[in-house]
Amino acid sequence: MKIKNNIPHIGIIGAGFTAFACTYYLSKKGYKITILERSEDIGGLAGAFKIGNSYLEKAYHHLFKTDIDILELINEIDPNLIEWHESSVSNFYKGNFYPFNSAFDLLKFKPLDFVSRLRVGLALFYVQKVKNYSKFEKISAIEWLRKWTGDRACQVLWIPLLKGKFRKYYEKISMAWMWARLHIRANSRSNIFEKEMLGYIRGGFINLINKILDTSKNIKVYTKHEVINIEYNQNTNKVIVSSFDSTKSRKEFRFDRVLVTTPSHIFAKLIESNPVHQDYLNKLAQIEYIGAICMILETNQDLNLSYWNNINDLTVPFGVIVQHTRLIDKKNYNNKEIYYIAGYFEHDSAFFSLSDEELVENWFEHMSRILPIFDKEKIENIFVFKFRNAQHIVDTNYKQKIPAYETPIPNVYLSNFSQIYPEDRGTNYAVREGKKLAIMISESIN
Ligand SMILES: Cc1cc2nc3c(=O)[nH]c(=O)nc-3n(C[C@H](O)[C@H](O)[C@H](O)COP(=O)(O)OP(=O)(O)OC[C@H]3O[C@@H](n4cnc5c(N)ncnc54)[C@H](O)[C@@H]3O)c2cc1C
CATH class of the missing domain: 3.50.50.60 (FAD/NAD(P)-binding domain)
Structure with missing residues (x-):
């Protein structure tokens, strides 16, 4: 017309x-x-x-190397806008942060027995090789992962990860969603022993x-x-x-x-x-949608964490600590270290109704417990952001809902x-x- x-x-x-x-x-x-x-x-x-x-x-x-559409747009508008930095990942489990950057780290990951480590490695290898995800659409991620990687891996790795992102919905999440996550991460580096590079838009x-x-x-x-x-x-x-x-x-x-x-x-x-x-x-x-809360700390303390730190401990309300200044130079932020403490929460979660002060008090208690060197006195500014519709629930057979x-x-x-x-x-x-x-x-x- x-x-x-x-x-x-x-x-x-x-x-x-x-x-x-x-x-x-x-x-x-x-x-x-x-x-x-x-x-x-x-x-x-x-x-x-x-x-x-x-x-x-x-x-x-951050961006992955596989994020071709936004990279193409950046390239067209101003190629100088993109910067790449080496990422680092850790998993917090029972009092320790374990590096989790490559297949070597998985093989050394003590919270899992050797057989579970091998099963996780083989399952990840298989998922990354599968090109057509349709076989994963009808099965939940937790069911598939339990079958192929075992109960111990579910308890240590997968349940904290899925619950951290989807809370009460975690058992419904489709293996197709997990396939896509693992596939993208694998394709964003040339081999499993290589460290991952992450992109950031300058400024x-x-x-x-x-x-x-x-x-x-x-x-x-x-x-x-x-x-x-x-x-x-x-x-x-x-x-x-x-x-x-x-x-x-x-x-x-x-x-x-x-x-x-x-x-x-x-x-x-x-x-x-x-x-x-x-x-x-x-x-x-x-x-269905789930919300997210991000608390940002601007501080003088370098906690010496990885860039990305999964908190695999369900007694801690937040699922991740991101030391942003491990990826991006702190000179961009008045030479202060920047941390995100973040988690996903259902709309009726009590965390959405707490005041910022109450939330800070609650989460800092957990920070001090899991990171005894965490020093509140060194913090210069705290920012809290709440997002009601941060993520949709990708359950089995989700395609029909689209x-x-x-x-x-x-x-x-x-x-x-x-x-x-x-x-x-x-x-x-x-x-x-x-x-x-x-x-x-x-x-x-x-
Ligand atoms: C915690 C978290 C971490 C993330 N990490 C990454 C990452 O590392 N890398 C990455 O690429 N992406 C990441 N994302 C996802 C990314 O931010 C989103 O996918 C993307 O920004 C979505 O853009 P959008 O325009 O589709 O939706 P939105 O950004 O949600 O935009 C929709 C807009 O509609 C507005 N709106 C709603 N109702 C009305 C109304 N009635 N009238 C007018 N306006 C209205 C909203 O206010 C909003 O601004 C993350 C998201 C979250 C929450």
């Missing part, structure tokens, strides 16, 4: 990586783009704040979005604009998007096409006023991370999907 005599105006709901990737590719075609974001800043889950000269993500972020991930804003034309971004309704008007063939701004006054926008990048259940609420079949709304609402990009509302498209499967969601896939949607939207116009 042609839009005559006018530049097509595309509305995008949400200002995360999917939105800006789509914006970049759409703006190359000359369209006018308006982005509406309910938060006070842009970036979504990859949003950031400033420390020293750099932006720092509210939730830890913070938000800089990629800032570059998109600098290089693209005809873009308007409205933050503090919560979209509350999306409706198709048959007479004008326009999509009417209503929002509340920060003063709670209602605004209306008219667009030729709309891309929604919010979580699926939020989208379901936004389109309720249209004649949409209840089955479709139920399908959207069926996708909503289509084209929605029953004419000219309205949906692209969010619940459609990414079997890979774990990430900025790379947000870019991949954003680009795909830009092509779909422009083809629908021409």
Whole structure:
């Protein structure tokens, strides 16, 4: 369908990586783009704040060598934006941090007996060699891992990992999701004895979005604009998007096409006023999400950890400690060490209702227990960020739950991370999907 005599105006709901990737590719075609974001800043889950000269993500972020879509975008916009550093990983188990970087480390991993180590190694080798994941879709990760790596490996490695990420949902998680994680990690290095290199966007991930804003034309971004309704008007063939701004006054926008990048259940609420079949709304609402909490410490203490430290101890509420400045030079952050202490939590978790002070008190007790050298006195700043919809629950047979990009509302498209499967969601896939949607939207116009 042609839009005559006018530049097509595309509305995008949400200002995360999917939105800006789509914006970049759409703006190359000359369209006018308006982005509406309910938060006070842009970036979504990859949003950031400033420390020293750099932006720092509210939730830890890095890239893998296999993240080809975002690397291609960076290469096109400014190849200088990417930096690569050697990663390091440890597993905390019963009072000790064990390095976990290569097959050698697995062979030396004392919490597992030798037979369990071998079984884990063989299972990982097998999973990494499997190219077609379809055989893993119907079986849960924990069931498959228990069968092939044994009870001990489940207790020490897999249950803490799965519970750390999915909490009460952990037994439902599909082996296809685990396959994708292991596959990507394996392919991001040339052999299992080599150390992994991780990518970071120079000065913070938000800089990629800032570059998109600098290089693209005809873009308007409205933050503090919560979209509350999306409706198709048959007479004008326009999509009417209503929002509340920060003063709670209602605004209306008219667009030729709309891309929604919010979580699926939020989208379901936004389109309720249209004649949409209840089955479709139920399908959207069926996708479950879990939240995340990230506590960031800016401190003078070097705890000498690995970059990534899995906490394989279910009595500790957080699942990971990330020493960000083990990967990125601390000179970017006023020479302070930066740590993320983070975990995933169900929406009704008590941690979401604790005040920041209460949360700090609770988590610091655990920090002191697992890391007796941890010194609160050396901390200069603490930041706490809570994300309600941080990760969707990728259960067995998840594929059937995935909503289509084209929605029953004419000219309205949906692209969010619940459609990414079997890979774990990430900025790379947000870019991949954003680009795909830009092509779909422009083809629908021409
Ligand atoms: C703890 C954590 C660690 C992560 N680590 C990595 C990593 O290492 N590497 C990596 O690549 N990725 C990582 N990710 C994932 C990555 O951040 C996401 O995949 C990506 O940012 C998703 O982008 P998006 O645009 O699809 O969604 P989002 O970033 O969720 O954007 C959606 C936007 O919609 C807005 N919105 C919602 N409702 C409304 C409404 N009614 N009106 C207007 N706006 C609305 C939201 O505020 C949000 O800004 C991590 C995520 C988390 C939570």
